[in-house]
Structures are given as structure tokens and as C-alpha cells.
Amino acid sequence: MRAGYEWASVIEAILDEVRRAVAPDQLLYRIAQETENGFRFGSIEIDFSRYRTVNVLAVGKAARKMTEALGNLIDERIDAGLIISKTPFEKGEFAAKYRCFVADHPVPTQASVTAGENALAFAAALNQKDLLIVLLSGGGSSLMTVPAEGVTLDELRALNRRLLSSGAPINEINEERKRFDRVKGGGIARAANGARIVNLVLSDVIGNNLETIASGPTVLNPSEGGGCIESFVIGDVGSAIDAAEKSARAFGFETIVIGEPIGGEAREVGRTFAERMRRIREERLPGSRPLLLIRGGESTVTLRGDGFGGRNLETALGAVETLSGLLGAAFVAFATDGEDGPTDAAGAIVTGETYQNGVEAGADLEDALARNDSYPYFEAAGGLIRTGPTGSNVNDLLMGFVF
Secondary structure: OOOOOOOHHHHHHHHHHHHHHOOHHHHHHHHEEEOOOEEEEOOEEEEHHHOOOEEEEEEOOOHHHHHHHHHHHHHHHOOEEEEEEOOOOOOOOOOOOEEEEEOOOOOOOHHHHHHHHHHHHHHHOOOOOOEEEEEEEOOHHHHOOOEOOOOOHHHHHHHHHHHHOEOOOHHHHHHHHHOOEOOOOOHHHHHOOOOEEEEEEEOOOOOOOOOOHHHOOOOOOHHHOOOOEEEEEEEOHHHHHHHHHHHHHHOOOEEEEOOOOEOOEHHHHHHHHHHHHHHHHHHOOOOOOOEEEEEEEOOEOEOOOOOOOOHHHHHHHHHHHHHOOOOOEEEEEEEOOOOOOOOOOOEEEEEOOHHHHHHHOOOOHHHHHHOOOHHHHHHHHOOEEOOOOOOOOOOEEEEEEEO
């Protein structure tokens, strides 16, 4: 979107509100309450005096912010911790009682295996007298891994690449991952020797299926018991949708939230969403209030070429031709973690000018779609959203602004 466009600042302000609303530390503070003998986190009450030790395992894109917030609440109660993050730690960021590991995403590396092995050992040192608080968020499937017996890391990496490029939904991907990995599908819970486990979860999965989030390292099948495991979801894509809706209404927008979550091939998701925006824009009467159409979830991308991009950028790419020439509308595809796939963009904004801007910049829309080359297209045509990593992850948002 061009810098002079009058609604650019409104879109930026609404995105800022979304980022604040899904900040993991704020979500954790919101559900925490001190009690006479400990703390209550949502519906889970903890009496710290009942345990020999209190331990923290934090895994995922939000691991650092969640650990920092928990420490601000109960630092004196915590005996030991292990944090697995995607980004490097600053010197002295956490106290010496925390062991910190940097691993890789979206495809695991040896650093991910090292982190996974240490997480298993950390859990294995516990027993029924101990408490393990697990801070879980999206990205954990790649950041923490231990190949099953007979499986090599190279084989696991090849499996991840194949799954991520297949267009399969995340629940199917994570079910497949569990078959070849010792930490997934309850691996950490089994290693913990009956310690009480409290999962505080920032969900990046529609429906908040605990077995799918980070591939469920601390969730057991019903047949395995799991009576000492409790879980509470501190935030999800609904938190982002609510923030976008509230912020838009403050700016005078009418809002429509599409209840059906985003799903399916990204470019088709973008095209059909843009078609709905065009119909709304063409049918609106003069003088109508501006409208914001909101949808949350996660699309998939079937890789067809050797291009560079992510699912939000490809979703936006799918909207370009449909919105071409349309005045008074803007389409936003936004990854709440600030990182769309391997790129440094959180997504993109598409307006009626995007297609012509691309033509003038020498960007070929048909070629970009054929090669999954969305990032270079928007780099040329304009519209990339760059927020940097947000330290959170609650799926993606599509927003259709009709002015």
C-alpha cells in the first residue's frame, strides 16, 4: 500500500493492537491469580508446598516471553528450567537455574536433537514428588525432536520437508511426525515418571487440539492414563480476532467475522476471500460505514516451484488479480508470529493498485504463482508487512478492509 493512502495508518494501528493482544506474557498474566498456598492459572490451581521441586520446560516460538512472564509471577518457587527457542538468547537473559537451547524451525537440525535429548533427560530426573510446568507454543515440533530408534536425522529432515511441501493440514503433518520421534505424542510426559504436569498452552492450531500443538509432547492417549496432566490454553486465534474486531470498531468500522476457519490451498483462500470483498464493495451504498471482514486460521501451500515465500504471502498473491482495479479496498494476510515461512515478512497488503504496480515493476503474477515466488513479487509490487518476530504464534489472520 502506498505510504500516502489515507487508511494505511488505520491498518497499521489495528495490526499493532493484534500484536499486543496475543503477546504471550500479557496472556499469561491475564489468567494468573495468586492464592493462599500458590497460584491459579485459569482453571488449574497449584499448591507449591506439595512438591519436592518445581520445574519449567518452555518450548516454541513464545517460549522466552512465556518463561519471563512466569518468572515474574513465581520466580522464587522455580527450582530449575529448560528453555528451547528459535532465536538466540542474550547474555544474562535468564538466571543460571535455566538451561537455554537454540534450535531450528521449520526443519529440525542437530541443534533440535540436542534440545530434545536434553528435554527428555530433564523430565527423566523427575518423579511423582515433583511438578513440571510446561509452557508450550507453536514451532515446538521442529525445535524439539529426537529421532525414533532406527531413524536418522537426515531421514527426519527429509520427512519434514516432504510434509511441509505437501499441502497437508498441520494436524495430519504432526500425526505423521509422531511416528518417527521420541518426544512427540507424549514422549516428555512418559519420561517424567509420574510427575504432575501442568501445560500452559499458546495455541497455533484451530480447535486447540492439545495432541497437535507442538505434536503433543506432554499429552498422553486416554489409554495411557494421564491423570497427573492438566492443560489450559492461555490464548489462540480468537484472541487475535477479538482484538482486530475491537480495534476496528473503535475506528468506526462495521465488522463481520467469518466463523469457518481458514483452511485449504493458500492461493484459493486468497482468491475467494478477495471475491467476497469485491462483491461487498460493489454492493455497498454511498455513505456506508467502512467494513472489516475478518477470518482466522491457517492455509496450506503445495509447492510447485522453486520460489521464495510463505503461506500468507501466497494467500495474498492469490488475491491480486481479483482485486485489480478495485477502489476503496485492502486485503491483509498476516502471520501473528511475524514470520511467514522462511521470510522476514509477516505477510502482505493487496489493494486495487497492486497488480499494476507489479506490472510497472516487471513482476509477473502468473510466473510468481507457478513458482510459489510470492515474496519477490510483493518486494517489487509493494505491500510486504515487516514486523519482525513477535514472540507469539496463534495462526494467521485475513482482513478485508472495505472503505
